[in-house]
Amino acid sequence: MNRWNVYVTNEIPKPALDMLEEYCNIEVNRTGEVLSKPVLLEKVKGRDAVLCLLTDPIDAEVMDAARGAKIFANYAVGYNNIDVSAATERGILVSNTPGVLTDTTAEMAWALLFSVARRVVESDKYSRMGKYKSWGPMLFLGQDVIGKTVGVIGAGRIGLSFAKRAKAFDMKVLYNSAKANLEFERETGGEFVSLETLLKESDFVSIHTPLLPATLHLIGEKELDLMKESAILINTSRGPVVDEAALVKALQTGKIWGAGLDVYEFEPEFTQGLLELDNAVVCPHIASATIDTRTKMGIIAVTNILAAMKGELPPNCLNP
């Protein structure tokens, strides 16, 4: 079998790169920076495969520059950065890395939920600034989690993993998704409700839906208005699912109590005002960032490339 010429658009964990290098000639962007479009267009030329990230816009222009490439293997479960129809039209395979980051991402949603509810980041900053002088009855009062209602938007793998953990905190689970999901209900005891009911009745709302035309700005001013003033919004899915300007306004005016965010509408930019808010915890898209999970994602992306190299359908092929 001929060794393929593969471009990797950013450094990924070593075990995955070693595995790829065993069978292919590879070049890795080791600058730590996201490639600009002109550099990306240049780098993909003459490659058999490209291992790309969610920060690389893989559109028709990139595919045409990569003429001859057989596969774009995305190092992410989300693939809104790739024009899959354009790839299919050109006979190029596209793959992602589902499954391995499910629990890790759900874990991060809980971490954000607790951080905001119990004001962990804000109070940590206070301690470090030398402001902690004595125990105070009114110091950093937060929101209880146990026994409350959590609304889960999106009942896919990550939404399910997130919702399963709610049992441990005696929480009532409401969920909304394109359609009712019996497995979700069996495993979580969750009740399928309209988005409006979910927003009105939940103390915590956690978003786990992919970015699609139908989910763009799914949560905007109108939806935030429906939420309780004590409610907390968590987003570990994709930033544009939330109208970030409307969210900043809702947080500034106390329309909702807080937000835990891992993703942003104009990533890596933050909407003006967001970083000044104490009632928002803002993480830099790290929901899948554990050593084990990022390694597994790399192995899966490489497995997809190697399958294509053997003329097989990659296990996580996204082309219809």
Ligand code: DGY
């Ligand atoms: C994904 O995989 O889509 C996450 O956003 C990053 O791991």
